[in-house]
Amino acid sequence: MKKMKRMAALILSCALAAVCPVMGSQAEEDTRKAFVFGDYVGDVDPASGAYAWVGMRIGVMESLFKLDDSMTVQKNLVDDYSVSDDGLVWTIKLRDNVQFQSGNPMDADAVKASLERTCSMQSRAESELDIASMEADGNVLTITTKKPNPVLPNCLCDPYSGIVDVKSIGDDGDATVGTGPFKLVEYVENERMELDAFDDYWAGKPASKHVTIRSISDLDASSMALQNKELDACYGLSYDARDLFDGTPGFKISQAATSRVYKVYFNLEHEFTGDPNFRKAVGMAIDKSSYAQVLVNGAGTPAKTSFPEVTPFAEKTDVSAVPDFDMDGAKALLEESGYIDTDGDGILEKDGQKVSIQIITYGRTGLPQTGQALQSALQQLGVETSFEQLDSTEDRGRAGTYDLSVYAEVTLPTGDPYSYLMNNFGTDGIQNFGKYSNAEVDELLDQLAMEFDVDKRNELAAQIDGIVLSDNSICNIFHLNMYMAMKDTVVGLDQSPVDYYHITYQTCVEE
Numbered sequence: 001m002k003k004m005k006r007m008a009a010l011i012l013s014c015a016l017a018a019v020c021p022v023m024g025s026q027a028e029e030d031t032r033k034a035f036v037f038g039d040y041v042g043d044v045d046p047a048s049g050a051y052a053w054v055g056m057r058i059g060v061m062e063s064l065f066k067l068d069d070s071m072t073v074q075k076n077l078v079d080d081y082s083v084s085d086d087g088l089v090w091t092i093k094l095r096d097n098v099q100f101q102s103g104n105p106m107d108a109d110a111v112k113a114s115l116e117r118t119c120s121m122q123s124r125a126e127s128e129l130d131i132a133s134m135e136a137d138g139n140v141l142t143i144t145t146k147k148p149n150p151v152l153p154n155c156l157c158d159p160y161s162g163i164v165d166v167k168s169i170g171d172d173g174d175a176t177v178g179t180g181p182f183k184l185v186e187y188v189e190n191e192r193m194e195l196d197a198f199d200d201y202w203a204g205k206p207a208s209k210h211v212t213i214r215s216i217s218d219l220d221a222s223s224m225a226l227q228n229k230e231l232d233a234c235y236g237l238s239y240d241a242r243d244l245f246d247g248t249p250g251f252k253i254s255q256a257a258t259s260r261v262y263k264v265y266f267n268l269e270h271e272f273t274g275d276p277n278f279r280k281a282v283g284m285a286i287d288k289s290s291y292a293q294v295l296v297n298g299a300g301t302p303a304k305t306s307f308p309e310v311t312p313f314a315e316k317t318d319v320s321a322v323p324d325f326d327m328d329g330a331k332a333l334l335e336e337s338g339y340i341d342t343d344g345d346g347i348l349e350k351d352g353q354k355v356s357i358q359i360i361t362y363g364r365t366g367l368p369q370t371g372q373a374l375q376s377a378l379q380q381l382g383v384e385t386s387f388e389q390l391d392s393t394e395d396r397g398r399a400g401t402y403d404l405s406v407y408a409e410v411t412l413p414t415g416d417p418y419s420y421l422m423n424n425f426g427t428d429g430i431q432n433f434g435k436y437s438n439a440e441v442d443e444l445l446d447q448l449a450m451e452f453d454v455d456k457r458n459e460l461a462a463q464i465d466g467i468v469l470s471d472n473s474i475c476n477i478f479h480l481n482m483y484m485a486m487k488d489t490v491v492g493l494d495q496s497p498v499d500y501y502h503i504t505y506q507t508c509v510e511e
Contacts, residue, residue: 001123002313020349027055032209033509037236037493038222039502041193042217044184046162047121053159058102058195059206059211059503061162063455064111065153067498069256071415073153077163077179077202087148087452088132094139098202100165101183108136113166124430125160128419150452154414159500181206181505192213195503207492208507219365219499223246226251226485232509233486233493235502238296238365241253245485254495255483257301259308259412262291262370264475265405265424265434272355273403277337279416279472284323284330285377292478295369306411306420306465313417316462321470330381341382348382356384360393361406370477371406374414378501397433405433408480417461418448425468436473 018247020351037058042048055061066076075081081092098106114132130149135142145152155161164175170438176184181201186194193213216222216236223241225232229250245251264282266273273279292300301309304319323329339348339355348355357378361371368389378385396402409431411420423431425438426445438472441464448460483503484495492506 001111007417014142019168030209032207033511034212035208035508036214036230036232037503037507038214038216038231039125039236040215041187041190042179042351043174044187044193046160046164047118047125047175049122052122052162053219055178055180056159056162056504058193058211058499059180059182059395059507060195061159061164062159062180063158063163064094064156066501067157067415067474069497071259071412071497072370073157073415074509077158081153082105084150087150087450088145090145090152091144092141092143094141096139097200098179099200100168100177100179101198102168102177102199104165106163106165106179107139108141110167111141111163111167112136114163114175117164117166117339118160122160122422123412125158127430127459128155128158148450148452150450150457151414151418154416157267158315158419177185182211190217190316199414204505206505211503211507217283217488224307233484233490235484235495236365238300238483239295242297242299242483242485250488251485252488252490253483253485254493256306256495256497257298257310257479257481258410258497260408260482261306262300262302262366262406262408262411262477262480263376263448264308264477265407266473267400267403267405268434268436268473269400270403270483271353272350272361275331275337276472278339279383280323280473281330281333281337281380282374283472283475284326284380286332286374286420286475286477287325287377288477289325291370291373295373296478296480297364299481299483300366301481303476304469306468306474306476307461308412309348311412311417312395312458313465315460316459317469318462318466319469321472327377327380334381339382346382346501354384355382357386357403358436359385359404359406360385360390360402362390362393364408366480367406367408372462374404374406375503392407395435396435400433400435415498416457417465421445421448421461421464425464425473433493434473436468436471438467438471441467470501 042051042054044060046052064077065073077095079093083090130145132146133144133420148294165177168177169175169280183198184193195211197209199205219238225231246253266279268274288302292302302323305314305317307313339350341348359371361367375385393405422445423429425436427437444464451457489510
């Protein structure tokens, strides 16, 4: 969606789809209620990049496969699928009678066009799907990959794989029509989105006749709006606000542990952060338990590995080189490494140069507080530290104009560890903002990319994570529990560990 206010045109087919069903000569009254939800407002187009997940979260877009609460791949818009013995050819039979919100059928030709468009626009999708060719025959889509891709179904869960109706794309080039239970009818940038029920949705008629998504850019205002019941539910509130709704009459929360990790990554090309002993000392100065308890109101689980403890990757990862919190030990390590305050001004020097570090982060709940806590900890070590909060850190990350970045990232976006490990720690990874490069890791990533055996995949992922952690190239702080607060009369709205799925066709207020 272009960066401007605009209203999606309500075409005749959209209007007709919202009309009450007819029995005999009289139309039945539509008694369904509207639903108002506080969430992120952004581009619903799956190919849009940073906001690809918005359309899936609000029930406009869907992918061929989806992840269940155990992060296991399940069929969604698919009836059946198989892969050839050489691991190159995937045959996918689509569900019958699935329509786009435009009324056009979702057949193999439509899915092929959607995936081709996304791969042409999104480098991560093109890289991870790794499609050599596709063939469409009725409701059967055949995907041939360039090399064996054992996680293709996982990748087809990712929000970038949301299926759009390419035939309905307007002159502005934005894809706003999907197969989900709600269709976008109005979008006001940074303010709200208006959705009408799509009554021909394949899984059943939506329980709400209309959904309004209101921006949560002002968390205090959003919390107040929910308390005043101007919102039916809200996602993304501060963790301080959690106690306002948990156990409070008239409200309830839905909470789930996720693979979203709060971490520090280092610019390995800068002088001080390029020193592994300096990075280790930073890790030793971070009191992970306190950060998890205080900064997100107890909703964090202290972490050493990149993946939650319940996963087999974490269980197998060697974390012996990951330091525990030890402020005195951090000071001693820096002194042993030549970081000394020679002029008594409280600031360490190395080779005659003042040790000055810049921390950057962005406004996601808990990140600014984590950055400020880290700033305080580094100052205790004698490191001159500045702190800057940005709207987004990705441009600075790519440009390398930072020292430390406090960042939050989902490590299992498709239920499989490969994409996170490759994107963040492969030499050419598109999220490798720290410029990490390790020949052994690259070789193991190549093996992981080709391995179909699940147990062997787990072992390789654990080995890669262990090597990265032993280099102290990142410092994982805690894994986050996400929650939604809502009226106690809300049904069909549950926090998913995957954090891609919010509004469903069952979401409504029962009053």
